[in-house]
Amino acid sequence: MKLYCSIVHVCSGALHLASVWALPAPQVSSASNVQPDGPSGASGFLRGPSSLLGYNPSIPVPTEPSTVIPPSEFELAPGQSENAELGLYIDLSEVENPQPIRGGTVGPTDPGPRTFAYDRLNSDLFIPPGTDAGDMTNAKWPFGLSHNRHGLAGAGWARQQNIDELPVATAMAGVNMRLSPNAYRELHWHKSAEWALMLNGSVRIGAVNEEGQNFVDDLTAGDVWFFPPGVPHSIQAFENGCEFLLVFNDGAFSEDETFLVSELFERNPESVIAKNFRTSVSALKNLPTGQLWIFPGTPAPKDIQEQNVTGPAGFLPVIDSYSYHLSQQVPYEVPGGSIKVIDPTTFPIASTFSAALVTVQPGGMREMHWHTTSDEWTYFLAGSGRLTVYQAPASSRTFDFTAGDVGYVPMPNAHYLENTGSVPLVFLEVLQAPKFSDISVGQWLGLTAPQIVKDHLNVDDNFVSQLPKTKQIIMPGDKNLTQTNFSSEPL
Ligand SMILES: *[C@@H]1O[C@H](CO)[C@@H](O)[C@H](O)[C@H]1NC(C)=O
Numbered sequence: 001m002k003l004y005c006s007i008v009h010v011c012s013g014a015l016h017l018a019s020v021w022a023l024p025a026p027q028v029s030s031a032s033n034v035q036p037d038g039p040s041g042a043s044g045f046l047r048g049p050s051s052l053l054g055y056n057p058s059i060p061v062p063t064e065p066s067t068v069i070p071p072s073e074f075e076l077a078p079g080q081s082e083n084a085e086l087g088l089y090i091d092l093s094e095v096e097n098p099q100p101i102r103g104g105t106v107g108p109t110d111p112g113p114r115t116f117a118y119d120r121l122n123s124d125l126f127i128p129p130g131t132d133a134g135d136m137t138n139a140k141w142p143f144g145l146s147h148n149r150h151g152l153a154g155a156g157w158a159r160q161q162n163i164d165e166l167p168v169a170t171a172m173a174g175v176n177m178r179l180s181p182n183a184y185r186e187l188h189w190h191k192s193a194e195w196a197l198m199l200n201g202s203v204r205i206g207a208v209n210e211e212g213q214n215f216v217d218d219l220t221a222g223d224v225w226f227f228p229p230g231v232p233h234s235i236q237a238f239e240n241g242c243e244f245l246l247v248f249n250d251g252a253f254s255e256d257e258t259f260l261v262s263e264l265f266e267r268n269p270e271s272v273i274a275k276n277f278r279t280s281v282s283a284l285k286n287l288p289t290g291q292l293w294i295f296p297g298t299p300a301p302k303d304i305q306e307q308n309v310t311g312p313a314g315f316l317p318v319i320d321s322y323s324y325h326l327s328q329q330v331p332y333e334v335p336g337g338s339i340k341v342i343d344p345t346t347f348p349i350a351s352t353f354s355a356a357l358v359t360v361q362p363g364g365m366r367e368m369h370w371h372t373t374s375d376e377w378t379y380f381l382a383g384s385g386r387l388t389v390y391q392a393p394a395s396s397r398t399f400d401f402t403a404g405d406v407g408y409v410p411m412p413n414a415h416y417l418e419n420t421g422s423v424p425l426v427f428l429e430v431l432q433a434p435k436f437s438d439i440s441v442g443q444w445l446g447l448t449a450p451q452i453v454k455d456h457l458n459v460d461d462n463f464v465s466q467l468p469k470t471k472q473i474i475m476p477g478d479k480n481l482t483q484t485n486f487s488s489e490p491l
Pocket residue numbers: 199200201221
């Protein structure tokens with residue numbers, strides 16, 4: 001029998017809960033429960049009598065309502081009753097009253113109260129694979145749980161993830177920002193380096209560096225920009241608005257603490273500003289008060305030349321460009337998906353940002369790997385996937401991600417990313433490294449003498465003969481996530 005349950009657990013079987021919290025028999029006043037001064041209409045006492053403390057033979061023996069949910073009141077998803085060590089992905093999206101059972105048909109049920117949406121989005125936390133062990137710092141932050149700061153007059157918004165949200169993420173922080181049509185992210189600068197991926201729409205960016213070289217460019221969804229620490233820049237949406245993702249090389253970065261041109265003018269003596277700009281203070285009477293941050297703008301001219309203000313130092317040399325048109329890069333295709341790598345090899349100004357935009361087809365998996373020089377900051381653009389972090393000694397934990405989530409894996413923890421949905425999984429891996437690189441577990445063992453591999457893992461000749469000598473990057477898989485025999489799949 002299926003029960004009707006709303007998002008918050010109010011299954012009929014749990015309705016007795018309400019009565020537990022109802023007031024028992026009237027209680028008399030004692031030294032500890034004095035009737036407080038309260039609003040008119042108030043009755044009773046704020047505290048109970050001292051006779052409730054500890055064992056008291058005159059207190060009625062508790063009745064024992066069952067907290068066990070009978071099997072007739074829930075259903076199991078495919079894979080839930082399979083051996084826990086298989087760690088199959090459990091898709092709870094269609095399950096009415098999900099229960100934390102793995103490796104059988106009975107187990108420790110959860111009578112609630114609870115919010116089913118969390119269980120469905122995080123089935124690997126709710127029903128961990130039997131291989132998960134030990135303690136592990138949280139590796140997931142959904143931007144949907146971040147405070148969304150709104151700009152002026154509906155001009156946009158931004159929400160951030162830094163060490164306040166995800167303490168493990170010490171090397172990088174992220175911001176998800178939206179600009180309404182023609183809106184600006186005001187002229188500003190900051191202590192951290194900024195690397196960005198356009199998520200939607202198109203934008204004009206501009207900057208001026210220490211040499212007096214200027215830079216302007218127009219970018220669209222899939223393109224990347226970078227601004228070095230301290231270099232002042234501006235961002236303006238074109239007429240259809242835009243959304244982008246910013247990554248900073250400091251886990252403590254805060255979007256609320258950037259240096260703004262509005263504040264620069266507001267926080268210096270007006271006489272000094274007049275002297276600096278060879279003007280009179282009366283020319284400054286309409287300066288903005290308070291931060292502009294994100295605010296409405298006048299439409300940018302389509303012809304970029306109209307906003308290309310070049311001085312004697314000229315335009316920023318191409319080799320130092322602050323943008324890379326990644327949307328135009330042809331992805332590297334492999335069985336199971338595709339990948340675009342962008343690192344200082346081709347985008348030199350972003351000297352420590354190495355990234356990969358990865359697409360994994362349903363059933364496929366970014367192969368087991370780790371990074372040797374950097375933590376990994378991950379953003380999920382589309383689909384759903386899961387990742388297990390293995391960290392010595394003896395710890396691992398599995399996390400589930402959907403579009404709009406941030407993931408973080410400290411170096412050199414091993415991990416993979418498996419597509420757990422029916423649509424392509426698209427995610428961005430960002431490292432603080434001069435080159436995008438990893439150690440592939442498959443390649444490592446493939447380049448180790450078969451005898452050594454066999455002595456360690458007790459695998460047969462067939463296993464070692466199939467080990468790859470190159471990185472596979474993405475492993476193809478079966479859309480059926482309860483499948484466990486892949487030996488017929490081509491490598
Ligand atoms: C961009 O935004 C539009 C309008 O909301 C939406 O339909 C589209 O799916 C978005 N594109 C991407 C790549 O997110």
